[in-house]
Amino acid sequence: MGSIAHNESTVNVLEYVRSKSQVDVDSLDIGISDELGPFVDCTSNQADAYAEISQPQRATVLHRSVALAKQILSEFPYVTFEELAFEISMVSLSLSIAPKIKGSILVMSNPLYCHSTPKIVENGHRLAEICHRLEPNFDLSRLCIKVASTWEGLQACRKLKELGIKTLATTLFTMEQAVLAAEVGCVSVSPFVHELKVHFDETYHDTDPIFDLCVEAQQYYKQHSYSTKVKACSVISMEEVLQLAGVAAFTIPPELLRELATSHESEQKLADLSLFQTPQIKNAQRENNLQSFVDDEAKFRIAFTRRDDGKGQMKTIQAINIFCDCQIQAEQLMRETEAHLADSGA
Template identity: 35%
Template sequence: MSKFPNANLVEVIVEAAMVKLAHRMAPHLTGYSHLQTNPKYSFDTKRTLSNARRYVVISKDLDPSFDTAKLCIKIPATWEGFEACRELEKEGITSLATAVTSMQQAMLASHAGCTYIGCYINELRVHFDKLYEDKEKSFRTCGLSQRLYQTQAQGTQVVAASLTSIHEVMMLAGINHITVSPLLLQELDKTPADSWEGAIGSVFENTSSEAEDVDHGSIEEEAAWRLAFSMDQGGRSEAKLNDAIKLFSEKQESLENLVRSYI
């Protein structure tokens, strides 16, 4: 804790646990180990940056042989989060803007230099409330973001996430990266490819022409971006992000309470 005089002990213990988990998973990966910052700081650039930098320091302390260049820091896709991503990328720390559902977020992510965006097809809530259904899935944002990045030779890549069926997985065929749960992987494994009758790669239909019409005017100035984001899909994009942050924060609190029960 002497290295982090302004940090909370419980928070640092949670971070150390996350780093240890990432280290255990690393031998099974060919790419990055992902660590998400404390969601309670989603609207605080300074604290998010401190959190991300602590991850790197903790990783070096726990295992000096671990290549910290293999860490990717996941940060909720708020304006403050993007500012943190911008600074981290300048420092050589890879970032992923998570809980992206709108083109406003996708455009700002590339402008900030994010290595990845985590594009949520379904709201995060669908994984915690079995009766909830996202009726405004983010397929268009997912496909259009990748097409936009490619046509403009931008380095940001798309990670499709929050999927609920193998039909959604197949619709995303051709996406840069995809997060598929163990249950869906098992279902895919049991499904013959030669008899598949659903759509394959349909998220990229018509995205070439749409990419040319995307308005980039709201990403340079904070107030303009916030207004555009708050109005997107009648306010649903912002509501989805805020709900994801709420759910993330509840899980963070659960982890911190678990730590408190031991100390």
């Protein structure tokens, strides 16, 4: 869909999407919020944070994160210096966006812990402590921890909720994950419409996007009175955004936000594209009987493994691996920065 001339019969496409869905910013770049806001939530992950903290203009944040990590490391006996420094930088970057949004900052837990419930719980609690230390007056109800949608991760969400810490289930590709996320009390889930790999490998094409999962999960939550919201992510074109207009929330990358903001189209034409129109919902809907996995690990694992011949499991593993790579790169940056500052006497 190309941009057309603005006239009385057309609407701004970004404003149209905002009228149908909550629009969140998928960037830690302050300029994006100023340029294309207002947004509700600001979401981030290890890839976003590593890319942003590597920018020269973020050197002050990087150096302060390293210095604070050295200062308070003894208070956190179960974490390495480099991990703590990266966590401080992630929270610092998110807090810098917080005054420019209406809702929550979303910080992702360490993906290397995705198969350890105790470590994820500890990590979530530590991120909340860091947030309070950096900004004592910040309302911690505006902090949401993103957790990988493994069995262990979603059980950690259950425990974090008991501690009063909000969670979002990320790296989510199947209804089994969506069902369990609602059962454990996640405030949101983020179905990845496309495999995460498409954002890291320009030669890779995902031939099996999962638009229907966004519709099915949202209908399931409504039907069974869950408060969990669907926050769609990993869309790669304006047409895909418009197909999902009507989802509870979106995280949209900056390049697509700019395209939406500079495009105008007939409101009826835009409405006709949405999968959330009643006829499309009826066509896309699968069996929506109430399910439960929360106390049955074996049942969850086999259902998750068998869904779509294992495609969802494969996509989840792939996404976790990519985020793990970014975590490792970021921790290396923290070590190198600490060594550089030590050599320079800073």
